[in-house]
Amino acid sequence: MEVIDLAWWKLGLAALLILALAATGYLARLGITRSLLIAALRTVIQLALIGLVLEALFASSAFYWIALLALVMLLVAGREVVARQGRRLRGWWAFSIGTGAMFVSSFTVTILALTVVIGPEPWYAPQYAIPLLGMMLGNTMTGVSLSLDRLNDSVWRQRAVIENRLMLGQTWQQALEDIRRDAMRSGMMPSINAMAAAGIVSLPGMMTGQILAGSPPAVAVKYQILVMLIITVGTGFGALMAVSWGGRRLFDDRERLRLDRLVKT
Amino acid sequence: MLENLSVGTLSNVSLRIPGGQVVCLSGPSGSGKSRLLRAVADLEPHGGRVSLGDTAQLDVPAHQWRRRVVMVPADSQWWFDEVGCHFPVDAKARLPSALGFPPEVMGWSVSRLSSGERQRLALWRALVLEPEVLLLDEPTANLDNDSTEAIETWLLDEIRRRQIAVLWVAHDPGQIHRVADSHYRIHGTRLERANGSD
Numbered sequence: 001m002e003v004i005d006l007a008w009w010k011l012g013l014a015a016l017l018i019l020a021l022a023a024t025g026y027l028a029r030l031g032i033t034r035s036l037l038i039a040a041l042r043t044v045i046q047l048a049l050i051g052l053v054l055e056a057l058f059a060s061s062a063f064y065w066i067a068l069l070a071l072v073m074l075l076v077a078g079r080e081v082v083a084r085q086g087r088r089l090r091g092w093w094a095f096s097i098g099t100g101a102m103f104v105s106s107f108t109v110t111i112l113a114l115t116v117v118i119g120p121e122p123w124y125a126p127q128y129a130i131p132l133l134g135m136m137l138g139n140t141m142t143g144v145s146l147s148l149d150r151l152n153d154s155v156w157r158q159r160a161v162i163e164n165r166l167m168l169g170q171t172w173q174q175a176l177e178d179i180r181r182d183a184m185r186s187g188m189m190p191s192i193n194a195m196a197a198a199g200i201v202s203l204p205g206m207m208t209g210q211i212l213a214g215s216p217p218a219v220a221v222k223y224q225i226l227v228m229l230i231i232t233v234g235t236g237f238g239a240l241m242a243v244s245w246g247g248r249r250l251f252d253d254r255e256r257l258r259l260d261r262l263v264k265t
Numbered sequence: 266m267l268e269n270l271s272v273g274t275l276s277n278v279s280l281r282i283p284g285g286q287v288v289c290l291s292g293p294s295g296s297g298k299s300r301l302l303r304a305v306a307d308l309e310p311h312g313g314r315v316s317l318g319d320t321a322q323l324d325v326p327a328h329q330w331r332r333r334v335v336m337v338p339a340d341s342q343w344w345f346d347e348v349g350c351h352f353p354v355d356a357k358a359r360l361p362s363a364l365g366f367p368p369e370v371m372g373w374s375v376s377r378l379s380s381g382e383r384q385r386l387a388l389w390r391a392l393v394l395e396p397e398v399l400l401l402d403e404p405t406a407n408l409d410n411d412s413t414e415a416i417e418t419w420l421l422d423e424i425r426r427r428q429i430a431v432l433w434v435a436h437d438p439g440q441i442h443r444v445a446d447s448h449y450r451i452h453g454t455r456l457e458r459a460n461g462s463d
Contacts (some may be wrong), residue, residue: 164342167334168308169394178344255327256308 003213015040032105057126070107077102077141079224084145087152087262089249094148097245099145106136117226135206135227136234138265139191143235144242145202149186151246151260154179161238162257170252180243187239198228271310272304273297278456280449284397284428289419289441291434291450291459298434299339302400305432306336317397335396339403340403341387343375348386356393363419364389365412376457380407385416399424401433417444 026033070166072263077101088094108132114120120128120183155162158179198204207224211217252258275297283289290298296403306313307327315322322330345351349371357371364385378386384407391399404420405413421444424431441448448459 158341158344160338161342161344163308164338165344166308166328167331167336167338168390169328169335171328252310254307254323256310 015044026213030223043162052129052205055127057130061122061126063122063124066129067095069130071204073134074099076106076164077137080141081145081148083265084264085149087156088265089152089246090261090263093261097242098144098148101238101245102140104241106133106234107138109234109237113226113230119133132227133204136231139231140234140238142190143239145185146190146243147183147239148246151179151183151185151243153252154182155257156259156262159257159259166255166257172247172255172257175249175257176250180247184239185242187243188232188236189237190230190241191235195228195232198224204228251260271378272309273300274454275301275451275456276299276312276454277311279430280456282398282430282432284290284430286446287424287431287433287444289433289435289448290451290456291436291441291448298451299402300338302402302432303376303432305398305400306331306334306360308336323428325418327390332394333396334340334400335391335393335394335397336400337404339406340380341383341384341390345370346376348373348378349376351386353393356389359393361389361419363415365415381412385407385412388416388420395427396429399427399429401431402434403434413440414443420444 002191013028018036022033022036025031025036053069057069078095081098081102082094085094089097110129111123113132114129115123123129142173155176162175162179166172194204203225204224206227207217207220210223211221250258250261280288290301292298298392300309303309305315305320307315307322307330317330317333327418342352352371358369360368360370366382366386370386375383384404388401388404403414408416417440423429433444435444449456450459451457
């Protein structure tokens with residue numbers, strides 16, 4: 001079965017609908033018009049550009065180009081993690097901890113899935129590597145930023161409790177125990193919820209896309225299961241690393257709570 | 266024992282507290298009394314040296330230091346729902362009657378305690394750790410006169426019996442007169458010994 005290509009003018013029809021929504025929002029003074037239009041425009045431009053990049057990348061398949069794209073994706077995700085935190089660590093710490101956690105978890109899991117589970121030839125074949133890494137990074141980014149945001153915010157709010165626990169001779173790990181558990185929970189919740197609802201409430205995007213592109217549903221389902229499982233693994237380990245590195249940084253070597261290391265963004 | 270301690274606006278604070286003795290500390294609010302206690306508990310970066318017997322503050326991990334030098338803050342914090350969860354299991358049997366609680370208090374929920382009750386329980390929570398030094402930040406601020414004196418008597422008794430060295434921040438001259446073996450006052454950046462007459 002051949003995929004039906006979409007002509008550009010047909011996308012224009014969908015764009016007209018967005019314009020209609022924007023106009024309605026403007027007339028009803030809902031205050032979403034501006035951000036809606038900017039976001040729609042960004043989608044079109046960013047996706048058109050990545051389409052060109054992927055076309056070029058698939059044509060060359062050189063390892064260093066793929067590695068470069070992966071690096072750019074990682075750095076942008078790292079910046080996004082910093083921007084999504086209400087309070088973040090001062091200096092380069094926020095960026096380094098977020099990016100480091102995402103790098104270790106999503107790259108390890110992606111490479112593992114590519115080499116052991118899927119096994120394309122070569123293992124870094126961009127048709128598999130780039131979409132997989134993109135999905136991993138996107139979800140890990142959400143998990144890491146949610147958990148770091150929760151960690152820093154709770155520590156800020158509960159500083160009196162933490163210090164009182166320290167005064168009673170608890171180690172910094174004990175004093176942070178409840179907050180760390182909360183932060184992990186909020187980082188993991190989106191992935192756990194997505195797994196619970198998959199197939200019943202929602203048909204995940206990747207599977208839908210594959211079926212539209214002509215894959216037999218049985219194959220598409222297997223890929224979707226693989227992706228959801230490894231996304232959860234990546235998000236979980238990513239949040240775990242971010243929370244333990246971030247928590248460590250909030251205390252100094254004398255186990256004092258150092259809120260001066262946090263800044264409001 | 267404190268040597269040339271400096272924290273915040275205070276500098277060159279030197280003090281020696283023998284076991285079983287109470288040193289009271291007073292001064293205008295904002296003069297750094299609490300920060301001085303926090304520095305002794307090593308909760309705040311500071312200059313100078315603090316030692317306990319032969320052990321210097323920096324010789325042991327911070328949490329071990331704070332097990333021996335326990336601070337009770339002016340407003341105590343409670344993080345579990347039930348009072349008893351904040352205490353070791355055997356603390357229930359040893360609950361001192363001077364605190365004025367029935368034995369069931371360990372099963373109460375923290376939210377029904379008044380601020381005065383929390384303060385009394387916070388003192389007991391610190392004492393069950395069997396500290397060698399106690400740092401008390403206005404321990405009777407939320408108590409009425411009768412229970413203040415009852416708590417003072419109980420605390421002094423425990424302090425003498427266990428030979429605890431105590432640094433006690435207090436406002437009330439009457440209280441200082443009742444509990445202090447010596448009294449220091451904060452003057453600007455220095456600590457000055459107050460006369461025995463007040």
